[in-house]
Amino acid sequence: MLNDLLHFVMTHANDIIVALEEHILLSLAAILIAAVIAIPLAITLMNYRRAGEVVLQIAGIIQTIPSLAVLGVLIPFVGIGTFPAIIALVLYAIMPIFQNTYAGLTQIDANLLEAAEAFGFSKYFKLFKIQLPLAMPLILSGLRIATVMIIGTATLAALIGGGGLGSFIMIGIQTNDNAQLLLGAILSAVLALAFSWLIKIIGKLSLKKMGILVGVAIILLGGYFTGKALTQPKGRxxxxxxxxxxxxxxxxxxxxxxxxxxxxxxxxxxxxxxxxxxxxxxxxxxxxxxxxxxxxxxxxxxxxxxxxxxxxxxxxxxxxxxxxxxxxxxxxxxxxxxNTYALAVRQSDAKKYHLKTTSDLTKMSSQLTAGFDHDFYELKDSYPGMKKAYGLQFKDVKSMSSSLRYNALANGQIDVTDAYTTDPQLKADKLVTLVDDKKYFPPFQxxxxxxxxxxxxxxxxxxxxxxxxxxxxxxxxxxxxxxxxxxxxxxxxxxxxxxxxxxxxx
The missing domain is CATH 3.40.190.10 (Periplasmic binding protein-like II)
Incomplete structure (x- = not known):
């Protein structure tokens, strides 16, 4: 495994650097935008408790929506790529930042604030010299939580052309390439630790220096993404x-x-x-x-x-x-x-039971255990319809992840599984696909x-x-x-x- 990982790093160094850069920029943009939205909002609502609770509820509801669903909803409106990925990440990051900032500002001892008013301090002095410094530990904690969440969720950006380390994870899962999968996971974890450490360092700065640093970062990121959009080739x-x-x-x-x-x-x-x-x-x-x-x-x-x-x-x-x-x-x-569906069996069982077609399988199905992908098992036009069309009656039927079913078949845990007729595992495991002699499945050209x-x-x-x-x-x-x-x-x-x-x- 280690040799495979090192070989992949050496042969794909440029791809790794590009993906790492994309992931950093994507995460940094989302964190900054979420902070710029959530922290001022919490400051505005700290004296309006009822409105603050409503915003907390809304932010909590947004966070319960699956990230894939959010990305799917955004595509018709803002397209694919980096922009919808940043929007989705910002929506998820707002909750912890707002919640911690709001809690930090509203839990300050009321006696302390009354004393500040008695001394005649202005509301801006109280905010920047008393309230924000006292709330800063909770604010930084919220930023760290949001950062870890963003870096992990940003891997899904690869699903809509947003790039990042998620491309290695997705390809690793689909191609059973553990080296790519491990690389994407390790780099994501390292990024989360690095960002958390960076937030801790920034937390030691004064509010003024923090503000300057955030402003410079926003200007630089804005210039980068604007320049990237303007320099896209026209004939593409x-x-x-x-x-x-x-x-x-x-x-x-x-x-x-x-x-x-x-x-x-x-x-x-x-x-x-x-x-x-x-x-x-x-x-x-x-x-x-x-x-x-x-x-x-x-x-x-x-x-x-x-x-x-x-x-x-x-x-x-x-x-x-x-x-x-x-x-x-x-x-x-x-x-x-x-590339249509078919049922697959081990070569030894095909010879033993003289299996060439799905109709041949029907005669022996009561002696065999089947294991099917979740979708194939549940969708009406897949196994349920095929069972009725062929009269299949397996001894037992198990529903499992698509990535596990071939291993289960090779290890003898099941005897029959669903397959696409061009799956590479058919060759790797020397499996036999049974002919759909009743032509139950439609053509998939x-x-x-x-x-x-x-x-x-x-x-x-x-x-x-x-x-x-x-x-x-x-x-x-x-x-x-x-x-x-x-x-x-x-x-x-x-x-x-x-x-x-x-x-x-x-």
Whole structure:
């Protein structure tokens, strides 16, 4: 493990520095903005106890909302990237800073304040010479709590293209790369300790020096983010991919194909973007221009009231027409492989029970234990519907995390699990996928989903991407996924080798 971690650090030093810089800037901006909002608000409301309690309740309610839900709500309004991530982090940080500042200011001994009034001190003198200094230990405590919370939550910014250390954690989870996962976790913990130490040092300064330091930091951060926004290239295409090795392979193919035809075009990749909901909102809002999507996902999840054909050609045509009509998105020609659901068993059991199709499994299901991903187990059109269609009656059925089910199958804890037909674990663990002989599951062919205005602006993009039309077999994708997820090879190199081998590059 240590060798893998050191190897990754040495081979990805530049990526680590960039991610660390993004995480620091993101966290620092959120802390400063939250403090600038929460501390003056607490000062304003310290003499209005009823209003202060209301604000505390509101801040508490906001903090109970799952961070992913907040990010999902923000995308249609403010897009993706750093800005919505900062907004979400600020919302979470306000509660501890406001609560501690408000408590520190309202718990000061009333006799002390009465004595200050008796001496004729002004309210500003009382605030800056008595109240804030006495409340400072609690204020700093609130800042430290908010800092740890922000640095931890900021890892989710990677789901919406916000960058940061979360990219290593997400990729590590999806590809079972413990080196990346550990690196992201260690650096996040170190950052939290460093920020906490920095707040402790700042707490020793006078209020005047604190104010100057905060002001300079705000000006510098504001200038950085403004300059970054103004210097973004105009001729740019943003290609995003969902979590996992397979989407990352595909978007690297898209990038290389487009750039081979358009040398001057700037193509930006946003890998490990998150789930279908996030990425679909992003392409509709214009923050993402292209991403790979599957016909079954379009028909089942993105287009309401759409019937699902079990014929691949018809499913694609239905998905293309619906996307064009409802969202002005162009669904280009699909690839050959199908990344649909299937049931998987160990090779030894397939030979022992003569299992080739799901119907064969039905005869033996009462002797076997199944373990399914939570979504597959619960969604009506997954296991519950499949159970009814095939008459499956397993001895026992367990619901478990998707990352555990393959290990459970390999270790003999379960006998059957759900799989995507291009999962690399099928090759790594020598598993057999059973043929869906009743064609219960709809087709899941991958194809580039592109904004209509991008194809009008850059017509050659369509021709570039459609070089993948009817390319990439199931075995091709399993092999590429295996290289990225199990062997931890770089997705861009794996993608390049496939394109070069099949003469798809100019």
């Amino acid at each position: 295409i943003a290609i995003a991919g969902k979590l996992g090795g397979e989407p990352e392979i595909l978007i690297n193919m898209y990038k290389e194909l487009i750039e081979s035809d358009n040398a001057g075009l700037d193509v930006q990749l946003k890998p490990d973007f998150g789930g279908t909901t996030f990425i679909y909102k992003a392409i509709k809002s214009g923050d993402v221009d292209i991403y790979p999507e599957f016909t079954g996902t379009v028909l089942q999840n993105l287009i309401k009231g759409q019937t699902v054909s079990h014929q691949p050609e018809q499913a694609y045509l239905d998905a293309r027409a619906a996307l064009h009509e409802q969202a002005d998105l162009e669904y280009l020609a699909p690839m050959r492989y199908q 991958g194809a580039p989903l592109v904004r209509g205005d991008i194809l009008k602006k850059y017509p050659s993009v369509k021709k570039s991407l459609e070089r993948l039309n009817n390319k990439i077999t199931n075995q091709d994708m399993i092999n590429m996924n295996y290289q990225v997820t199990v062997q931890h090879k770089a997705a861009d190199k794996v993608a390049h080798l496939y394109l070069k081998k099949h003469n798809l590059l100019k």
